[in-house]
Amino acid sequence: MRNIGLILRYDGTNYCGWQRQKTEISIQQKVEEAVEEVTGESSFVQGCGRTDAGVHALNYLANFETKSNIPAERFKYALNTKLPDDISVLDSFLVEDDFNSRFSIEKKTYRYEIYTNEIANPFLRNYAWHFPYELNLELMQSQAKKIVGTHDFSGFMAVGGQVKTTVRTIYDAVVFKDGEKVVFEVTGNGFLYNMVRILAGTLCYIGAGKIKEDMKDILESLDRSRAGITAPPEGLYMKKVYFGEKHE
Amino acid sequence: MRNIGLILRYDGTNYCGWQRQKTEISIQQKVEEAVEEVTGESSFVQGCGRTDAGVHALNYLANFETKSNIPAERFKYALNTKLPDDISVLDSFLVEDDFNSRFSIEKKTYRYEIYTNEIANPFLRNYAWHFPYELNLELMQSQAKKIVGTHDFSGFMAVGGQVKTTVRTIYDAVVFKDGEKVVFEVTGNGFLYNMVRILAGTLCYIGAGKIKEDMKDILESLDRSRAGITAPPEGLYMKKVYFGEKHE
Numbered sequence: 001m002r003n004i005g006l007i008l009r010y011d012g013t014n015y016c017g018w019q020r021q022k023t024e025i026s027i028q029q030k031v032e033e034a035v036e037e038v039t040g041e042s043s044f045v046q047g048c049g050r051t052d053a054g055v056h057a058l059n060y061l062a063n064f065e066t067k068s069n070i071p072a073e074r075f076k077y078a079l080n081t082k083l084p085d086d087i088s089v090l091d092s093f094l095v096e097d098d099f100n101s102r103f104s105i106e107k108k109t110y111r112y113e114i115y116t117n118e119i120a121n122p123f124l125r126n127y128a129w130h131f132p133y134e135l136n137l138e139l140m141q142s143q144a145k146k147i148v149g150t151h152d153f154s155g156f157m158a159v160g161g162q163v164k165t166t167v168r169t170i171y172d173a174v175v176f177k178d179g180e181k182v183v184f185e186v187t188g189n190g191f192l193y194n195m196v197r198i199l200a201g202t203l204c205y206i207g208a209g210k211i212k213e214d215m216k217d218i219l220e221s222l223d224r225s226r227a228g229i230t231a232p233p234e235g236l237y238m239k240k241v242y243f244g245e246k247h248e
Numbered sequence: 249m250r251n252i253g254l255i256l257r258y259d260g261t262n263y264c265g266w267q268r269q270k271t272e273i274s275i276q277q278k279v280e281e282a283v284e285e286v287t288g289e290s291s292f293v294q295g296c297g298r299t300d301a302g303v304h305a306l307n308y309l310a311n312f313e314t315k316s317n318i319p320a321e322r323f324k325y326a327l328n329t330k331l332p333d334d335i336s337v338l339d340s341f342l343v344e345d346d347f348n349s350r351f352s353i354e355k356k357t358y359r360y361e362i363y364t365n366e367i368a369n370p371f372l373r374n375y376a377w378h379f380p381y382e383l384n385l386e387l388m389q390s391q392a393k394k395i396v397g398t399h400d401f402s403g404f405m406a407v408g409g410q411v412k413t414t415v416r417t418i419y420d421a422v423v424f425k426d427g428e429k430v431v432f433e434v435t436g437n438g439f440l441y442n443m444v445r446i447l448a449g450t451l452c453y454i455g456a457g458k459i460k461e462d463m464k465d466i467l468e469s470l471d472r473s474r475a476g477i478t479a480p481p482e483g484l485y486m487k488k489v490y491f492g493e494k495h496e
Contacts, residue, residue, distance in 0.1 A: 009369065010370055011370040011373075056371070080368070085368060085370065090367055119336050119338055122258055123304070125333045
C-alpha cells in the first residue's frame with residue numbers, strides 16, 4: 001500500500017461540507033468516488049478537518065491509501081478528469097505510510113472575506129460575507145492581535161463542539177483590505193467548532209462599533225455570549241495547511 | 249410619466265441572457281417583475297443590448313417609464329429588496345423622456361477574463377475562460393491595437409447577426425494581466441453578434457501560437473474562418489456603458 005497526499009481546492013457552495021453525510025452530498029464523497037473510478041478500489045479519503053456547508057478551500061489537505069501503481073504525481077491529472085468542476089486537485093504526492101491529514105499537520109491558516117459595500121455584489125453572494133457597515137480596520141487589526149498566543153478559546157466555540165481541551169495556540173491573526181474586500185486571516189495549531197467564524201463575527205462587530213469590549217476581555221471571560229455573531233459560512237476559506245518542510 | 253435609468257450588476261450564470269425568452273428565465277424578466285412589484289404597474293424595461301446566456305455585467309444600463317411618484321434614487325433600494333441575489337441595482341436616476349438605453353448610448357466597454365493555469369480553478373468555473381496555454385501578452389497587446397479604428401468587422405461576427413452595417417468603431421483595445429487572470433478590454437461604439445468573444449478567442453489563439461496570422465490581415469479578409477474560436481460566455485462581462493457626461 002502507498003499513501004497518497006492531495007491538495008484540493010473547492011467551492012463549497014453546493015456541498016454539505018467535507019464530511020460524508022447520509023442524505024446530502026459532501027466533498028469527501030466526490031473525492032472518494034473519483035479515487036474509486038481511477039484506482040478501481042474502494043477508498044477512504046482522510047481530510048485535514050471538517051468544513052461546514054458552504055465553506056470553501058483554497059488548499060485543503062487529504063490523503064488515501066492505494067494498491068494501484070499509478071505514479072503519485074499522476075493522480076492529480078487522473079482525478080481532475082473525474083471530479084466535478086467545483087473541486088480540483090492542485091497537487092498529488094507520496095507521503096509517509098503513517099501520515100494522516102488530520103493528525104500529522106502542524107498548523108492551518110483560515111481566511112475570512114467580508115464585503116462592506118452598501119449594495120450586495122452578485123459575484124460575491126457565495127464567496128464573502130455581505131456586512132454593509134463601515135469598518136475601523138486599524139482597530140480590527142489591533143484587536144485581532146490580542147488572540148495571538150496560547151489561550152482557552154471556549155468563548156469562541158459553538159455549542160456542539162466536543163473536544164478534550166479548548167486551549168489552542170494562535171500564531172498570527174491579521175486584518176487587511178484586499179481590493180473591495182476586508183480580509184481576516186488566522187493561523188493556529190487547531191481551531192474549535194466555528195471558532196474562525198465567531199472570531200470573524202466578533203472582529204467585524206468591534207470594527208463596526210457594535211461591540212465596545214476589548215477582545216482580551218471577551219477572550220478571558222470564556223463567555224460565548226460576550227463574543228459577536230457566528231459569521232456566515234460563505235466568507236470562510238481554508239487557505240493553507242502546514243505539514244512539514246517538504247510540502248509546506 | 250417619468251423615465252428612470254438603472255445601473256445593474258448581474259451574474260449571468262443562471263440566466264438565458266438579458267432578453268426575455270418564452271421558456272427560459274432572463275435577467276430582463278426578473279428586473280421587470282421587480283419593477284412591477286415596486287410600482288404596481290406592468291412594466292417594460294429597456295436594456296442597452298442583448299447579452300448571451302452565461303454572460304455577466306458589472307455595469308449594465310437599462311431604463312423604464314413609470315407613473316409612480318417614488319423618487320428616482322429610491323428605486324435602487326426598493327428594487328434590490330425584490331431582486332434575486334445574483335442581480336443588483338447599483339444606481340437609479342432620472343433620465344430625459346426620450347432617453348433609450350439601447351439607442352442613446354455613445355460607447356460600451358466589454359471585459360473578457362481568461363484563466364491560463366494548467367489546472368482549472370473551481371472559483372472561476374463560471375467567471376473566466378479556462379484556456380490552459382502560455383500566452384504571449386506583449387504579442388496579444390500589440391495585436392489587439394490593430395482593431396482600433398473604424399473597420400468592417402464582418403469577419404468577427406457570428407452567423408445569425410442581423411445588422412444594417414458591419415462597420416464599427418473601436419476606440420481602445422487592451423490586454424493585461426490582473427492577478428492570476430489575463431484580461432482583454434475593448435471599447436467601441438457598438439459590437440456585432442459575438443464580436444467580443446470572437447476577438448477574445450482570436451487574440452488568445454494568437455497569444456498561444458495557434459494562429460500565426462496578423463490581426464490586420466484577418467480583419468481585412470472579412471473571413472470568419474480565418475479568425476479564432478468564439479470564446480465561451482462565462483469569461484465575458486459588460487463593464488461600462490457611456491451615455492453622456494452626467495452619468496459617465
